[in-house]
Amino acid sequence: TSTFDYSAYHTLDEIYTFMDLLVAENPDLVSKIEIGRSTENRPLYVLKFSKGGTNRPAVWIDTGIHSREWVTQASGVWFAKKITLDHENDEGLAAVLEQMDIFLEIITNPDGFAFTHSQNRLWRKTRSKHSGSLCVGVDPNRNWDAAFGEPGASGNPCSQTYHGPYANSEPEVRAIVDFVKSHGNVKAFVSIHSYSQLLLYPYGYTDTPAPDQQELHELSGKAVAALSSLYGTKYKHGSIITTIYKASGNTVDWTYDQGIKYSFTFELRDTGLYGFLLPAKLIVPTAQETWLALKVIMEHARDHLY
Amino acid sequence: FETFVGQQVLRIIPTSDEELQKVQELQELEHLELDFWLSPRGLGSPVDVRVPFPSLQPLKAHLEANGISYSVMIEDVQALVDEEQSQMLRTPRGLP
Numbered sequence: 344t345s346t347f348d349y350s351a352y353h354t355l356d357e358i359y360t361f362m363d364l365l366v367a368e369n370p371d372l373v374s375k376i377e378i379g380r381s382t383e384n385r386p387l388y389v390l391k392f393s394k395g396g397t398n399r400p401a402v403w404i405d406t407g408i409h410s411r412e413w414v415t416q417a418s419g420v421w422f423a424k425k426i427t428l429d430h431e432n433d434e435g436l437a438a439v440l441e442q443m444d445i446f447l448e449i450i451t452n453p454d455g456f457a458f459t460h461s462q463n464r465l466w467r468k469t470r471s472k473h474s475g476s477l478c479v480g481v482d483p484n485r486n487w488d489a490a491f492g493e494p495g496a497s498g499n500p501c502s503q504t505y506h507g508p509y510a511n512s513e514p515e516v517r518a519i520v521d522f523v524k525s526h527g528n529v530k531a532f533v534s535i536h537s538y539s540q541l542l543l544y545p546y547g548y549t550d551t552p553a554p555d556q557q558e559l560h561e562l563s564g565k566a567v568a569a570l571s572s573l574y575g576t577k578y579k580h581g582s583i584i585t586t587i588y589k590a591s592g593n594t595v596d597w598t599y600d601q602g603i604k605y606s607f608t609f610e611l612r613d614t615g616l617y618g619f620l621l622p623a624k625l626i627v628p629t630a631q632e633t634w635l636a637l638k639v640i641m642e643h644a645r646d647h648l649y
Numbered sequence: 650f651e652t653f654v655g656q657q658v659l660r661i662i663p664t665s666d667e668e669l670q671k672v673q674e675l676q677e678l679e680h681l682e683l684d685f686w687l688s689p690r691g692l693g694s695p696v697d698v699r700v701p702f703p704s705l706q707p708l709k710a711h712l713e714a715n716g717i718s719y720s721v722m723i724e725d726v727q728a729l730v731d732e733e734q735s736q737m738l739r740t741p742r743g744l745p
Contacts, residue, residue, distance in 0.1 A: 352733070623736060
């Protein structure tokens with residue numbers, strides 16, 4: 344993995360090969376877990392970074408739930424390598440790994456990702472088919488059992504925000520739900536999207552403030568400040584519904600309602616010209632700055648275990 | 650392979666509640682097959698929407714008829730996709 348080109352976009356196969364190499368190079372730190380299969384029967388892999396122990400408190404990070412947001416999967420690759428490089432030398436990360444495991448799902452929506460490479464670069468959803476509609480796919484960020492199907496998602500299968508026939512209908516979502524529930528000790532959950540330059544916390548389905556709103560707001564503010572310190576990239580932070588719009592059935596509302604207090608969703612670069620067609624030369628700077636924010640969240644979770 | 654020939658991405662920045670409401674209503678016009686890259690969020694916040702070629706003129710006419718100003722953020726989506734693909738092909742592939 345030392346010669347892998349982190350400043351380029353890669354296909355699904357290349358990223359899966361990268362994961363295998365990373366595991367092979369770091370057998371005492373990294374392992375690969377298959378948590379399920381996608382609609383088209385692709386494996387859903389999670390990298391586990393652990394220094395031992397059983398069922399330790401955990402941080403979950405996922406990238407690429409919306410397949411066309413290529414900078415997120417590319418950043419996930421970079422994060423994985425970064426953890427292996429810094430796990431001993433970086434005091435903060437080392438301290439996190441002394442107490443916690445990190446789970447990283449780099450390709451959360453592999454069917455969609457493969458489709459973006461072969462058919463439609465701008466595909467966002469899963470690739471599931473539904474009776475009675477010619478349209479394919481469900482928005483996996485509206486498919487969670489948190490005010491599922493309520494305003495803030497679409498019932499139209501052709502919409503980009505189609506919530507699906509029922510909560511957890513998408514195997515990509517179901518796999519995470521099952522994993523999080525069976526693990527039972529996830530303390531921080533960060534789901535990464537692009538491109539709006541935001542760091543958001545629950546709720547999306549209601550404007551009732553989350554019970555931990557004050558702490559989440561302060562923490563996201565610190566995370567955004569750390570992010571901006573590297574390249575001056577401007578981020579906003581706040582609850583989903585007050586910062587962007589109402590979004591029912593979304594990932595981090597579900598995780599928060601499961602008791603995972605430190606639930607956040609990122610929107611990475613950029614709000615400028617390119618959007619989903621972000622030039623590859625911006626991958627590494629985006630990942631570098633995001634990593635600083637992730638570290639703030641992880642270290643806070645470690646220092647405030649509950 | 651789906652192509653994006655003739656498609657553009659428009660940026661709209663609503664400056665009044667009326668404009669914001671009009672832009673929000675665009676999301677309901679499913680026959681236009683608009684793809685909101687950035688959905689309407691509030692006054693002053695940009696709305697980026699990818700527009701299929703057949704919807705381009707109707708949408709622009711609709712916006713202009715309602716006095717909503719817009720800019721073309723991406724002139725030719727396919728050209729950018731082509732550029733990205735060629736960059737990927739130029740990148741050394743595979744792993745050691």
